[in-house]
Structure formats: structure tokens, C-alpha cells
Amino acid sequence: MGSVSSDHPGIIELYGALACGEIAAFYRLADEARLAPHLHGRIAMARMAGSEMRHYELLHTAIRDLGREPIEVMKPYVEVLDAYHQSTLPSTWPEALVKAYIGDAIAADFYLEIASAFPDDVANVVRGVLAETHHSEFVKDEVRSIVERDKKEADRLRLWARRLFGEALTQAQHVLGQRDELTELLLTASGDLNHIATLFESMQGKNDDRMKTLGLE
Amino acid sequence: MGSVSSDHPGIIELYGALACGEIAAFYRLADEARLAPHLHGRIAMARMAGSEMRHYELLHTAIRDLGREPIEVMKPYVEVLDAYHQSTLPSTWPEALVKAYIGDAIAADFYLEIASAFPDDVANVVRGVLAETHHSEFVKDEVRSIVERDKKEADRLRLWARRLFGEALTQAQHVLGQRDELTELLLTASGDLNHIATLFESMQGKNDDRMKTLGLE
Numbered sequence: 001m002g003s004v005s006s007d008h009p010g011i012i013e014l015y016g017a018l019a020c021g022e023i024a025a026f027y028r029l030a031d032e033a034r035l036a037p038h039l040h041g042r043i044a045m046a047r048m049a050g051s052e053m054r055h056y057e058l059l060h061t062a063i064r065d066l067g068r069e070p071i072e073v074m075k076p077y078v079e080v081l082d083a084y085h086q087s088t089l090p091s092t093w094p095e096a097l098v099k100a101y102i103g104d105a106i107a108a109d110f111y112l113e114i115a116s117a118f119p120d121d122v123a124n125v126v127r128g129v130l131a132e133t134h135h136s137e138f139v140k141d142e143v144r145s146i147v148e149r150d151k152k153e154a155d156r157l158r159l160w161a162r163r164l165f166g167e168a169l170t171q172a173q174h175v176l177g178q179r180d181e182l183t184e185l186l187l188t189a190s191g192d193l194n195h196i197a198t199l200f201e202s203m204q205g206k207n208d209d210r211m212k213t214l215g216l217e
Numbered sequence: 218m219g220s221v222s223s224d225h226p227g228i229i230e231l232y233g234a235l236a237c238g239e240i241a242a243f244y245r246l247a248d249e250a251r252l253a254p255h256l257h258g259r260i261a262m263a264r265m266a267g268s269e270m271r272h273y274e275l276l277h278t279a280i281r282d283l284g285r286e287p288i289e290v291m292k293p294y295v296e297v298l299d300a301y302h303q304s305t306l307p308s309t310w311p312e313a314l315v316k317a318y319i320g321d322a323i324a325a326d327f328y329l330e331i332a333s334a335f336p337d338d339v340a341n342v343v344r345g346v347l348a349e350t351h352h353s354e355f356v357k358d359e360v361r362s363i364v365e366r367d368k369k370e371a372d373r374l375r376l377w378a379r380r381l382f383g384e385a386l387t388q389a390q391h392v393l394g395q396r397d398e399l400t401e402l403l404l405t406a407s408g409d410l411n412h413i414a415t416l417f418e419s420m421q422g423k424n425d426d427r428m429k430t431l432g433l434e
Contacts (some may be wrong), residue, residue, distance in 0.1 A: 026263045030247030039295060040288055046243045050270025053263060078256060145331055 002191040004212055006119045009047040010185025015057075015063050016073030017175065017182060018111070018129055022056035025075070025104055026080035032096035041093065048100060055129040062125045076179060082169040092154060094146050095160050097116070101139045102161050102210055106168040109203045117189035140213060149213040158216045165207055219408040231339075233279050234392065234399060235346055237335045239273035240291070241298035242266070242297045242321055258310065261355040265317060272346040291365070292311045293329025298359035301388040305381055311363050311370060312377050319427055323385040326420045327418030331359050336405035357430055364432040375433045382424055389433060 004011070014098055026049045033045035062148045063070045088103065090096040108130040117121045147154040176183045221228070243266045251263035280287045305320065307313040325347040332340045393400045395420040407413050428434055 023263050025265070027247060027250070030266070033244070039292065042273065043240055043288065045274070046240050046270060049243070049247070050267055050273065053267025053270065056264070056267065072258060167246055170422060
């Protein structure tokens with residue numbers, strides 16, 4: 001793993017990308033909660049969205065501390081996150097749950113893998129922002145109970161989860177193609193191309209673990 | 218002003234009503250943010266919704282501390298809050314902003330007026346939950362700038378704000394007609410019927426102040 005200096009111009013880009021991701025996740029959860037068949041589901045999705053906004057506030061402060069305006073730093077990432085959302089619109093409540101549990105985690109896995117290469121203050125922000133929240137317990141229980149009683153639905157959700165992983169990688173590539181400073185940051189943090197291969201394997205492994213947790217192995 | 222004992226059965230009802238109000242406000246803000254013409258507006262609405270969820274977490278804990286399940290306590294209030302929302306759907310971004318600023322505040326004024334009659338721990342929860350957040354500064358600035366450059370829009374928004382106040386009172390009456398223990402709590406807290414008249418005058422006064430702040434006097 002490499003080592004990133006405190007004044008790397010990609011750091012502010014990273015904060016912008018993460019902040020935009022939190023806002024996008026917030027609206028996605030609020031929007032997809034409309035598929036919830038019961039009040040319990042609506043409350044759980046709202047609480048998850050509330051966690052995203054707590055994370056957003058951390059990033060908002062971190063961006064301001066670097067003397068920049070959050071909105072300006074976030075703008076370049078709006079389109080790609082919208083594209084991810086549009087390409088993975090769930091049409092059922094179980095799909096929305098799987099997306100809430102697996103979708104965000106993919107990016108989180110990636111950033112957490114490379115966090116130790118960042119200066120301490122940046123690593124702390126990244127870890128604080130991407131920590132899993134206890135609210136996702138609800139999602140686990142709900143998906144497991146659906147999957148256990150309906151084998152066909154389990155098959156559908158397995159394909160759906162794989163598609164989410166694929167779409168996340170596609171959109172990530174778009175970002176990396178467009179944002180030089182962020183890409184340079186991530187390459188420096190990863191160390192070298194060999195390490196990147198290991199990193200992707202590790203992400204794939206964590207994604208598999210998560211699918212197992214949902215009963216989708 | 219009266220005095221409410223710690224074991225009044227209306228206290229849990231009050232928490233349920235407030236918790237349901239936070240969830241309803243969360244979804245309303247997320248939903249109405251789609252009227253925002255710019256990213257700045259979408260971020261501001263998401264941050265306000267995030268504040269509602271921080272308040273929800275306080276109530277969630279307070280309800281659990283009384284040995285009850287939040288969802289059960291909230292259920293009776295879902296319908297009336299949906300009704301308020303459905304009867305006050307904004308059709309423009311300025312209407313959404315005025316609703317975000319004025320709508321929630323009406324109920325908050327009422328509860329804060331009577332909070333001193335509650336036992337200390339209950340009063341603390343109520344005050345913590347209903348405190349105004351700094352995010353509404355954005356709403357103030359945005360509405361004032363619209364109102365200053367468009368007199369016709371200002372007239373429309375003035376009528377809209379009055380309608381919000383009227384609808385809030387109508388829905389409050391529905392709640393009071395249906396939930397005996399909550400009604401008893403609020404009457405005990407208010408002291409007597411004379412005091413209720415004073416209380417409504419004070420609420421009207423605060424609503425007028427808020428309209429003035431928005432440039433809608």
C-alpha cells in the first residue's frame with residue numbers, strides 16, 4: 001500500500017465524491033422506501049437515510065476545513081451517481097432492501113481498503129463516514145426471512161445483487177476516467193497495479209460475505 | 218399553566234405523535250426536494266430531513282426507555298399526518314420552502330408553549346426534539362430573495378402560508394378528537410380553557426413573526 005501526502009489535490013476530490021454519495025444515498029433511500037409494505041420498513045429506511053446525513057455533515061465540515069465550498073466540490077459527481085441510481089432502480093421491496101445493504105457497501109469497501117494509506121486526519125474522516133450503522137440489521141433480518149420462504153425470489157435477488165456490483169464498478173470506471181486528481185490519489189494509495197488486483201479481489205470477497213449474510217450465497 | 222405528573226399515560230402518546238411527525242417531516246422534505254431547481258436546494262432539504270431524523274432518534278430512545286415499541290406508539294398518528302401532507306402538497310419550489318419553514322414550526326410552537334408544565338425529563342425531550350436547526354437559514358434567505366423580486370409570488374405565498382396554518386389546526390383538532398389521553402395531557406399542561414385561548418394567540422403571534430422573517434408580512 002502506498003502513502004498519500006496531506007496536500008494531495010485528490011483529497012478534496014475524494015471528500016466531494018463521498019459527500020455527493022451521501023446525498024445521493026439519502027434521496028435513494030427516501031425514494032425507494034415507497035416500496036415498503038409496512039410502517040416498520042419506512043421507519044428503517046428513514047433511519048438509514050438519517051445516518052447518511054450524519055456522515056454528510058462530517059464531510060461538509062471536512063471540506064469547509066480545507067477552505068472549500070461543499071457544493072462546488074460535489075458538483076462533478078452528481079451525474080455519475082444519478083447514472084448508478086437510474087441503472088439500478090429496484091422494482092420490489094426486497095430489491096430495494098438488497099440495494100440498501102449491498103449497493104453502498106461496495107464503495108465503502110473500496111475506500112476502507114485504501115484508508116490506511118491516507119494521512120491520519122483524512123483516514124479518520126473516511127472511516128467515520130463509511131462505518132456501517134446498526135440500522136442495517138433490519139435489512140438483514142427482513143431479506144433473510146424473505147429468502148428463506150421463497151426460493152424463486154432468492155434466485156432473483158442473487159442476480160440483482162450481482163448486477164448491483166457490476167453497475168457500481170462500471171460507474172466507478174466512469175469517475176476514474178474523468179477525474180484525474182482523484183484517480184491519481186487512489187492509485188498512489190493503492191501502491192501499484194498489482195495491489196489494485198488484490199484490492200478488487202478483497203472487495204469481491206467482502207461482497208460475497210455480505211450476500212451470504214443475506215442468505216444469497 | 219398546569220402541571221403533568223410523570224406517569225400520565227398521555228406522555229407516551231405525545232412521544233408517539235412527535236416521533237410520527239418526525240418521520241412524516243422526513244419523507245415530506247425528501248419528497249418536496251424534487252421541486253428544487255438546483256443542487257444547493259436539494260442539499261439543504263436533505264440536511265433538514267437529517268435533522269428530523271436526529272430528533273426521531275431521541276424520541277425512539279425515550280419511547281424505549283418507557284418500555285414501549287416505537288412503531289406501536291406511532292401507528293395511531295400516521296393517518297392524520299398523511300392527511301396534513303396530502304392537503305398541503307406544494308406545487309412550486311417556493312411553496313415547498315415556505316412549508317418547510319412554517320409547517321413544522323406550528324406544532325413546535327404549541328408543544329414548546331406547554332413544555333414547562335411537563336416533568337423535567339419529558340420537557341427536555343420535547344425541547345430537544347423541537348429545537349429549530351440552523352439549516353432553515355437557507356430557507357429564509359431563499360424565500361426572501363424570491364419575495365423581494367416578485368410581488369405577485371409574494372401574494373401567493375402569503376395565502377399559502379395562511380392555508381398551512383389553517384390546515385395544521387384542522388388536523389390537530391382531528392387528533393384531539395380521537396386520542397383521549399393525549400388530549401387530557403395537553404389540557405392538563407395548558408392549565409384551563411382560558412389559558413388555551415392565550416396559547417393560541419401566542420401561536421398565531423409566532424406564526425406572524427415567522428411570516429415577517431420570510432418577508433410575507
